[in-house]
Amino acid sequence: MGSLPMNCLLLAFTILLQINGFHGCIEEERRGLLEIKTNFRMMNGDTMLLSWIHGKESNCCNWERVTCDPTTGRVVELDLNNLHISNTLDTPDYFLNVSLFSPFKEIRILDLSENYLRSSANTTGFIKLVHLKRLNLAFNWFNNGNFKSLSALKQLKFLNLSQNNFGRLLPVQDLSALWNLEILDLSYNKFKGNLSLQDPISFKNLKVLDLSDNNFMGSVPQIIGLMSSLSALSLAYNNLTGFLPSKEPKVPNLSFYCSRRMNGWIPSI
Ligand SMILES: *[C@@H]1O[C@H](CO)[C@@H](O)[C@H](O)[C@H]1NC(C)=O
Ligand SMILES: *[C@@H]1O[C@H](CO)[C@@H](O)[C@H](O)[C@H]1NC(C)=O
Ligand SMILES: *[C@@H]1O[C@H](CO)[C@@H](O)[C@H](O)[C@H]1NC(C)=O
Ligand SMILES: *[C@@H]1O[C@H](CO)[C@@H](O)[C@H](O)[C@H]1NC(C)=O
Ligand SMILES: *[C@@H]1O[C@H](CO)[C@@H](O)[C@H](O)[C@H]1NC(C)=O
Numbered sequence: 001m002g003s004l005p006m007n008c009l010l011l012a013f014t015i016l017l018q019i020n021g022f023h024g025c026i027e028e029e030r031r032g033l034l035e036i037k038t039n040f041r042m043m044n045g046d047t048m049l050l051s052w053i054h055g056k057e058s059n060c061c062n063w064e065r066v067t068c069d070p071t072t073g074r075v076v077e078l079d080l081n082n083l084h085i086s087n088t089l090d091t092p093d094y095f096l097n098v099s100l101f102s103p104f105k106e107i108r109i110l111d112l113s114e115n116y117l118r119s120s121a122n123t124t125g126f127i128k129l130v131h132l133k134r135l136n137l138a139f140n141w142f143n144n145g146n147f148k149s150l151s152a153l154k155q156l157k158f159l160n161l162s163q164n165n166f167g168r169l170l171p172v173q174d175l176s177a178l179w180n181l182e183i184l185d186l187s188y189n190k191f192k193g194n195l196s197l198q199d200p201i202s203f204k205n206l207k208v209l210d211l212s213d214n215n216f217m218g219s220v221p222q223i224i225g226l227m228s229s230l231s232a233l234s235l236a237y238n239n240l241t242g243f244l245p246s247k248e249p250k251v252p253n254l255s256f257y258c259s260r261r262m263n264g265w266i267p268s269i
């Protein structure tokens, strides 16, 4: 008789274990997150990521800025936007070690924007994050050495590289390997030279393209007229001349177009 509550307790305990077994975070990823925290903490003191704590009983899927897939328990999203990494004159530059993200085999969304990160030279680390669909690196110090590695991310739909240190000619070949891209933001960089987009087939899924605030020159590439999915385009604040292929139906879906002297998005027609 007296064993009934005990049985219940055991049962509840077993169920709890099973639930945790299904939904708890994967050990490799838990350790990976803590390593990221240790790495970032060198720069920002102890004020961020307070829920990321040691101890196996702490389920990393419940940590702030972490999202797991409810069935597999694997991390699918990391929001590491604006971690207040101080990059003032008296602190050394923070170099991102992209290998820190390799434990996350199923990560789909990664936001590292607004951290003033530098990349360790021409890192190839991004190559491993093959499942990424959205990558936000805006407001950092990444440079052209990262493009080869980024071009491996074939599933990317969203790529924000705004406000970084990219320059020289647009690496069209690397970018056009990303043929699933729907949104590409390259604004506020130092790209220069003729704006050549070559093969419009590669950009056939592109809906939003922001090339504003660079130093592109020459004429507006007429090939833009063949990008049938494009609905928003900004070429503002460059040194481009000429106009888009103007008459419909050449750019059938373009509803927002911002040309060189204009500030902000405006309807194209
Ligand atoms: C980068 O991170 C990986 C994984 O944590 C580590 O093995 C490697 O030593 C790190 N590299 C550098 C240069 O810190
Ligand atoms: C990095 O780039 C430099 C030149 O910019 C090159 O000499 C070097 O081999 C590259 N390293 C890697 C690992 O790709
Ligand atoms: C890219 O990031 C910048 C800075 O956070 C933001 O202003 C911009 O709207 C983003 N672009 C897109 C297309 O979301
Ligand atoms: C840029 O394009 C113009 C024509 O629009 C051409 O005359 C010039 O040679 C090109 N410059 C380079 C560096 O490709
Ligand atoms: C582009 O416009 C055509 C006709 O207006 C429409 O059928 C098509 O779905 C649009 N494509 C996209 C990607 O919006």
Ligand SMILES: *[C@@H]1O[C@H](CO)[C@@H](O)[C@H](O)[C@H]1NC(C)=O
Residues within 6 Å of the ligand: 217, 218, 239
């Ligand atoms: C803009 O391009 C013209 C030639 O097309 C050139 O003469 C001028 O110096 C360029 N301006 C800037 C700011 O690069």
